[in-house]
Amino acid sequence: MTDQPELSADPAGDDAEKIQEARLWRADGWTARVIKNEDDDGWAVAMIKDGEPEPALVGPWTMGRDKKNPKPLDAGAFSTLVKTASEVLRRHEQQLHAMLHKSVLVDTDTARIAVTLDIVPDEDNPYAVLRARDELGEELAQVRVSPAFRLSKASAAAWIENEYRRPN
Numbered sequence: 001m002t003d004q005p006e007l008s009a010d011p012a013g014d015d016a017e018k019i020q021e022a023r024l025w026r027a028d029g030w031t032a033r034v035i036k037n038e039d040d041d042g043w044a045v046a047m048i049k050d051g052e053p054e055p056a057l058v059g060p061w062t063m064g065r066d067k068k069n070p071k072p073l074d075a076g077a078f079s080t081l082v083k084t085a086s087e088v089l090r091r092h093e094q095q096l097h098a099m100l101h102k103s104v105l106v107d108t109d110t111a112r113i114a115v116t117l118d119i120v121p122d123e124d125n126p127y128a129v130l131r132a133r134d135e136l137g138e139e140l141a142q143v144r145v146s147p148a149f150r151l152s153k154a155s156a157a158a159w160i161e162n163e164y165r166r167p168n
Contacts, residue, residue, distance in 0.1 A: 022072035034070045043070035047085035057085040102151045115156035
């Protein structure tokens with residue numbers, strides 16, 4: 001046996017190092033690193049998803065029995081940290097999706113029309129796409145608008161009444 005970290009296959013099929021040390025665990029696409037808390041005398045743990053430059057989660061970490069060093073990472077703690085960090089990322093993605101994708105339903109005299117606004121946050125040229133679909137999902141209209149366009153029932157109804165001409 002050697003002291004080398006064991007290799008394990010990740011879901012993407014690439015070989016990734018699996019590390020299980022007191023202050024560093026890497027497995028299942030995540031790395032947990034116990035770090036000195038810069039704000040006080042305690043310790044923190046940073047959870048980093050593979051391929052990401054910044055931690056998804058940084059939180060306080062428990063002191064060990066000597067009240068000086070951090071408690072070592074273990075399988076149970078790592079599993080809990082992965083679940084928590086995954087939930088943080090999921091909520092962040094949901095919030096981002098909600099900010100970039102809006103929809104309203106507008107009842108007209110003849111139909112119910114779903115109007116959506118999809119913002120494309122391009123660094124150089126951000127824009128949004130305003131779409132109208134009928135109850136069967138057939139696209140009735142699509143126009144490119146400013147990412148600052150405010151979608152509401154009133155603005156959607158005005159767009160429909162204006163025969164889907166590009167709003168100002």
